[in-house]
Amino acid sequence: MFGTNTFYIEKDEAVQILISVIAISLALAISQGGFGLFTSFQGLKALTILLALFTLTVGTGFILHEMAHKLVAIQYGAYARFQMWTQGLLLMLALSFLGFVFAAPGAVYIYSQNISRKENGIISVAGPVTNIVLAFVFMALAVFAPVYTSNTNIWFIGFYVNSFLAFFNMLPIFPLDGSKVLAWNAVVWVAVTVVAGYMTFFLR
Numbered sequence: 001m002f003g004t005n006t007f008y009i010e011k012d013e014a015v016q017i018l019i020s021v022i023a024i025s026l027a028l029a030i031s032q033g034g035f036g037l038f039t040s041f042q043g044l045k046a047l048t049i050l051l052a053l054f055t056l057t058v059g060t061g062f063i064l065h066e067m068a069h070k071l072v073a074i075q076y077g078a079y080a081r082f083q084m085w086t087q088g089l090l091l092m093l094a095l096s097f098l099g100f101v102f103a104a105p106g107a108v109y110i111y112s113q114n115i116s117r118k119e120n121g122i123i124s125v126a127g128p129v130t131n132i133v134l135a136f137v138f139m140a141l142a143v144f145a146p147v148y149t150s151n152t153n154i155w156f157i158g159f160y161v162n163s164f165l166a167f168f169n170m171l172p173i174f175p176l177d178g179s180k181v182l183a184w185n186a187v188v189w190v191a192v193t194v195v196a197g198y199m200t201f202f203l204r
Helices: 011-038 041-075 086-096 117-144 154-169 177-184 186-202
Strands: 079-084 106-111
Touching: 011 041, 011 079, 011 086, 041 079, 041 106, 041 117, 041 154, 079 086, 117 154, 117 177, 117 186, 154 186, 177 186
Parallel strands: none
Antiparallel strands: 079 106
16 A cells, blocks of 8 residues: 555544544533533433534544645655554543543654655645635634524634644644644745634634
8 A cells, every 4th residue: 555646544544533533522522511411311412412513513624634634645655544542532531521622632644755845844734724724614604504502603613623723733843733834834834824823813
């Protein structure tokens, strides 16, 4: 499989992606409802709704972010696959009971001896740019096809989460995407970071 330009997801890779998405959605749900989600029928009902909500808005952003990295890397002839981080998933779930979510479920690992700094920068920026595009999609849905739950337009959650994911990942701190984008092209780094930051902090 190494060096092929065909996009594919291996069976065990798909399982790890699914586990990661469920874990992220569960952690976010727990951070909102705490132990009460598990102590009554109403709590379990709320848990189900929250899981569906966060899977739709956060799960899509996470999956497509990582798959954007994978797709571009494969187009450059690299072998790329998602690898979940078990310790990160467990830490994320533990912290969620304290009302805090530190999302570190895993990442796409790229294997190649021929990736240039420019190619690595383009692979890295593909994820945040995907989140920016998704944020605009969710914003359009929020405006033209609003869906409310508990007086909250759920599409705004998708907008905020994706814009924040883009901004956070563009921070110039290794191993975040921003460090590799900045090493390749400072203008691209500034442009994407400013757009993601404006969307995150000024379009709420």
